[in-house]
Amino acid sequence: MNITKLIFLQECMPDWRRLVSKCLLLLVCLLMFSIKPAFAGINDDLYDGNMFVVYAGNGSLVPPRQTLAQTLAEHKPAFLAFYVDDSSDCKKYAIVISRVQEFYGRVAEIIPIDVDTIPVKAKYDPTEPGYYYSGGVPQVVVFNQSGKVLLNKKGQVPFEEIDDKFREVFDLLPRSESVELKRRSFNEFSSELAK
Known part of the structure; x- marks a missing residue:
C-alpha cells in the first residue's frame, strides 16, 4: 500500500470516529429531550405510585x-x-x-x-x-x-x-349525641410539658 494512502487514512480515521460519536451523542440527547415525563395527578387515571x-x-x-x-x-x-x-x-x-x-x-x-x-x-x-x-x-x-x-x-x-x-x-353514642371527633395535630402544643 502506498504510504501517502496510509497517512491519509490515519488522518481521516479520527475525524470519522469523532463524527460518529458526535452523531450518537446528538441522537441520545434528542431522545432524552423528546421523551415526555409521566405527569400523573389526583384528577386523572394515571398510575403515579401507591x-x-x-x-x-x-x-x-x-x-x-x-x-x-x-x-x-x-x-x-x-x-x-x-x-x-x-x-x-x-x-x-x-x-x-x-x-x-x-x-x-x-x-x-x-x-x-x-x-x-x-x-x-x-x-x-x-x-x-x-x-x-x-x-x-x-x-x-x-x-x-x-x-x-x-x-x-x-x-x-x-x-x-x-x-x-x-x-x-x-x-358508641350516635354522632348527634356525642362529642365531635377531632383530628389531633402532629405539632400539638402540650401546656403540661411547658410547666
Missing part, C-alpha cells in the same frame, strides 16, 4: 397487617376498602380510608385490597375479599365482630356513614 402514600400521606395501610380470613377468625371488626392505584376516584378517596384508620385502626382491622391482586376464580369463600367485591372501585365493606356485613357500598362513601356503622359495632 395512592395511600402519595395522596393520603399514609404508607402504613399497604400491605395490611392481617388478611380478612385472619381477622374474621379472631372475631375482630373489619373494614375492607377495594381500590386501584390508577383511578382518580380512588385517589380522591384515599384520605377517607386513612381517616377511618386514624379513628378505628387500633380496634378494627383496616384492609385495603387492590382489586388487581384478587385472584380470578369461579367461586370465593366468605373469608376471601373476592367474595364481597362487586366490580367497581372504590368499594367499602364494614364487618362487625361476628363477621356480619353492616355496610357494602360502591363509590366514595362518606366517612360519616362508615363512622355510623363503626359506632354501632362498638356501641
Whole structure:
C-alpha cells in the first residue's frame, strides 16, 4: 500500500470516529429531550405510585397487617376498602380510608385490597375479599365482630356513614349525641410539658 494512502487514512480515521460519536451523542440527547415525563395527578387515571402514600400521606395501610380470613377468625371488626392505584376516584378517596384508620385502626382491622391482586376464580369463600367485591372501585365493606356485613357500598362513601356503622359495632353514642371527633395535630402544643 502506498504510504501517502496510509497517512491519509490515519488522518481521516479520527475525524470519522469523532463524527460518529458526535452523531450518537446528538441522537441520545434528542431522545432524552423528546421523551415526555409521566405527569400523573389526583384528577386523572394515571398510575403515579401507591395512592395511600402519595395522596393520603399514609404508607402504613399497604400491605395490611392481617388478611380478612385472619381477622374474621379472631372475631375482630373489619373494614375492607377495594381500590386501584390508577383511578382518580380512588385517589380522591384515599384520605377517607386513612381517616377511618386514624379513628378505628387500633380496634378494627383496616384492609385495603387492590382489586388487581384478587385472584380470578369461579367461586370465593366468605373469608376471601373476592367474595364481597362487586366490580367497581372504590368499594367499602364494614364487618362487625361476628363477621356480619353492616355496610357494602360502591363509590366514595362518606366517612360519616362508615363512622355510623363503626359506632354501632362498638356501641358508641350516635354522632348527634356525642362529642365531635377531632383530628389531633402532629405539632400539638402540650401546656403540661411547658410547666
